[in-house]
Amino acid sequence: MSKPLKIAIAGLGTVGAGTVKLLHEQRELILRRAGRAIQVTAVSARDKSKDRGVDLSGMRWFDDPVALANEADADVVVELIGGADGAARRTVEAALAKARHVVTANKALLAHHGTTLARAAEAKGLTLAFEASVAGGIPIVKALREGLAGNRITRLYGILNGTCNYILTTMRKTGRAFGDVLTEAQKLGYAEADPSFDIDGIDAAHKLAVLTSLAFGRAVDFAGVHVEGIRHVSALDIEYAAELGYRIKLLGIARQTDHGIEQRVHPCMVPLETPIAHVEGVFNAVVAEGDFVGQTVFEGRGAGAGPTASAVVSDLIDIARGRSTATFGVPAGDLASEPTAAMERHVGPYYVRFMVVDQPGVVADIAAALRDERVSLEAVLQRARSPDEGVPLVLTTHNAEEAAMRRAISRIETLKSVIEPPRMIRIESL
Ligand SMILES: NC(=O)c1ccc[n+]([C@@H]2O[C@H](COP(=O)([O-])OP(=O)(O)OC[C@H]3O[C@@H](n4cnc5c(N)ncnc54)[C@H](OP(=O)(O)O)[C@@H]3O)[C@@H](O)[C@H]2O)c1
Numbered sequence: 001m002s003k004p005l006k007i008a009i010a011g012l013g014t015v016g017a018g019t020v021k022l023l024h025e026q027r028e029l030i031l032r033r034a035g036r037a038i039q040v041t042a043v044s045a046r047d048k049s050k051d052r053g054v055d056l057s058g059m060r061w062f063d064d065p066v067a068l069a070n071e072a073d074a075d076v077v078v079e080l081i082g083g084a085d086g087a088a089r090r091t092v093e094a095a096l097a098k099a100r101h102v103v104t105a106n107k108a109l110l111a112h113h114g115t116t117l118a119r120a121a122e123a124k125g126l127t128l129a130f131e132a133s134v135a136g137g138i139p140i141v142k143a144l145r146e147g148l149a150g151n152r153i154t155r156l157y158g159i160l161n162g163t164c165n166y167i168l169t170t171m172r173k174t175g176r177a178f179g180d181v182l183t184e185a186q187k188l189g190y191a192e193a194d195p196s197f198d199i200d201g202i203d204a205a206h207k208l209a210v211l212t213s214l215a216f217g218r219a220v221d222f223a224g225v226h227v228e229g230i231r232h233v234s235a236l237d238i239e240y241a242a243e244l245g246y247r248i249k250l251l252g253i254a255r256q257t258d259h260g261i262e263q264r265v266h267p268c269m270v271p272l273e274t275p276i277a278h279v280e281g282v283f284n285a286v287v288a289e290g291d292f293v294g295q296t297v298f299e300g301r302g303a304g305a306g307p308t309a310s311a312v313v314s315d316l317i318d319i320a321r322g323r324s325t326a327t328f329g330v331p332a333g334d335l336a337s338e339p340t341a342a343m344e345r346h347v348g349p350y351y352v353r354f355m356v357v358d359q360p361g362v363v364a365d366i367a368a369a370l371r372d373e374r375v376s377l378e379a380v381l382q383r384a385r386s387p388d389e390g391v392p393l394v395l396t397t398h399n400a401e402e403a404a405m406r407r408a409i410s411r412i413e414t415l416k417s418v419i420e421p422p423r424m425i426r427i428e429s430l
Contacts, residue, residue, distance in 0.1 A: 004037035005320040007103075008072035010065035010091045011080030012045040015105050015132065017052040018305030019078065019312045024055065030313065034320035038313075042072035069094035076101040076319055078312060084108040096120045096128070103315045105132035105308055111206035114213065114220035115335060118327035127324050129315035134207040135160060135284040137307025138300040139314065144214040144288060145329040151290025153215040157253040157430070158286035159279050160207040160265075162302045163191045163198040164230050164250040168267075169280045172238050172247065178231065190282060200229035201250065201265040208252035212263050213328045215254060215288065217336060220328075221263065224340030228266035237353060237423060240381065240394050241269050244351070247277040248425065260341035269351050269427040275299075276430065287430075344403040349378065349427040352397075352409065355390040355420035362417045363393065369411045370397070373404040390419045396427065 009016050023030065023038055031037055044062040045052075062068035069077050069091045077095035079102060081088040088109050095102050102121065104110070110117070110133055121128035131141045135158065144153070159165050163185060170181045182199065185191035197203045209222040230250050241248050246269035255262045270277045275297050279285040284302030289295050301307040318324070328335060356362045363380065370377065381394040397405070409422050 002036040004039040005034065005076065005316065006039050006041045006074045007076040007078055007316060008042040008044075008068050008074035009040055009078045009080060010044045010068055010087075011082070012043055012052050013080065014305050015308045015312065016043070016045070016078075016080040017054050018309035019080065020052075020054040020056070021305070022309040022313050026313070030317065034317045036320055038316050038320055041074055042068055044068040065091040066094045069100070070098055074100060076103060076316065078102075078316070079104040079106060079109075080312070082106055082108065084112040089113065092117060092128075093120070096124065096126060099124055099126065101127040101129070101319050103129045103132075103312055103319070105130070105312060107133040107203070107206040107210055111209040111220060111222035114210060114328070115332055118332035121327060122332050127319055128327050129318065130210070131315050132308045132311035134210050135286055135298070136300070136302040136304065137310050138284060138286060138298045138302065139311065140211065140286045140288075140298055141214060142314070143296070143298060144211065145325055148288060148290050148293060148296070149329065151292050153288055153290050155253070155255040155289045156211055156215045156286065157251050157255075157276070157428075158211070159249055159276060159284050160204040160252045160286070160302070161198055161201075161250060162282035162284055163195065164201075164204070165279065165284070166190050166282045167199070168230060168233065168238070168248055168250065171233070171235055172242070175235050175239070177235055178233060199231055201227040202229075204250060204252045205265045208254060208263055208265055211252070211286070212254040212261065213335065216256070216261050217328070217330045217334075218261065219335040219337045221340050224263055226264040226266065226343040230267055232423060233267050233425075234423070236392060237351075237425060240351070240353065240392075241425075243381070244269070244379070244396065245272050246270060246351075246427065247272060249276060249279075251276070251428065253428070257341050257345070259345045260338055262341045262343075262346060264343060264346070267425050269425055270430055274430045344401075344406070346402040346426075347399050348429065349399055350397045350405055351425045351427055352395050352405075353423045354393045354395075354412065354418050356393045357417045357419060358391045359417055362415075365415055365417070366393070366395070366412050369408045370395075373400075373408040375400040375404055375408055
């Protein structure tokens with residue numbers, strides 16, 4: 001039997017403790033699959049006295065994760081601290097400098113520094129593995145990098161944030177308002193005390209930037225991702241979506257267009273008959289479309305100790321077996337660096353809801369602003385009639401250019417009869 005793969009784990013929170021637990025409970029199975037034992041020799045976290053519900057005996061303790069990366073007796077450093085910079089980044093850089101492989105679950109780090117870190121790892125023949133960083137337990141990194149490697153990926157999209165999907169699902173099922181459901185999600189532990197990374201779409205954008213790099217063989221470009229969160233999705237829009245045959249989902253979408261690769265995260269109306277419309281609650285899903293394979297759909301738990309540890313350990317087994325590929329599927333030096341397509345050039349159908357004073361001529365004024373921008377209407381919905389109060393007026397359009405939609409909406413917003421900021425949600429033809 002070969003000698004054990006020695007690993008040092010920096011960060012013993014949800015994922016770190018989950019990884020220690022999985023490695024312990026599945027050691028016989030891992031031994032067979034990896035061909036050798038995977039042994040945790042050292043760990044690091046801030047508070048040594050905290051009970052983490054796992055047995056840390058025999059593991060050397062470090063208060064400082066960078067010291068762990070430098071000094072631990074380990075072939076691999078597993079970074080499970082989090083954050084784009086700070087301790088996590090210093091730990092990964094120190095580990096690579098010391099010629100140790102790195103496994104991380106940190107999408108923020110990869111979104112901001114992925115290409116640079118991949119170059120550093122590859123220059124030394126080291127592995128930088130990150131299956132756990134996107135969609136938790138779903139093996140989407142391996143699927144794109146290895147399983148679908150014979151395909152040109154034409155489009156990739158997914159529900160990449162379980163917190164947002166939980167909130168949107170609950171809003172739809174209960175008819176409750178966003179703020180109310182968010183507060184409940186925080187109480188249940190599905191949303192952080194500071195939820196902005198999740199609900200403003202940043203976490204999903206980090207993951208999308210990583211997936212785009214893998215799927216399209218280009219340098220990670222987080223700054224190029226167009227990001228909108230779910231704060232402005234209302235129970236009313238969810239109701240209208242249902243009436244029109246859609247569900248509202250926060251999607252991350254990367255697509256090859258004539259103007260380059262689009263990368264966007266925003267609420268979308270997705271047709272009810274598509275698989276992604278039925279991915280509910282905290283679940284994640286990724287759909288990848290390849291020129292030879294067609295459509296592939298992956299669904300599973302995107303977070304939590306068990307699913308995320310499952311992904312971390314799959315990377316460790318690869319390293320133990322000596323299986324390695326270029327970090328993002330092609331060598332980091334060969335990743336293309338063309339800019340992301342501008343959102344203004346996006347073309348697709350739109351849903352827009354205006355709150356208007358129900359007076360004669362309102363619909364004509366709105367239709368004129370759209371017509372002047374060559375936006376053609378598909379449907380107009382106006383349910384209630386109430387001359388004294390605002391009433392919703394809902395329009396859906398045929399394919400239109402984003403820039404034209406934005407110009408038309410800015411003009412409509414200035415009409416006296418429009419009494420609230422309009423709400424625009426893109427309709428995705430999936
Ligand atoms: N939670 C999930 O379901 C999930 C899913 C996919 C990916 N991820 C990613 O996995 C990583 C870890 O997430 P998590 O949920 O496990 O986080 P967490 O529960 O907050 O744990 C973070 C750990 O890092 C330690 N730590 C924080 N700052 C440190 C510092 N400056 N120096 C040393 N140690 C430090 C903490 O120490 P103390 O315990 O002593 O405070 C804690 O053990 C993140 O990159 C996250 O995005 C998480």
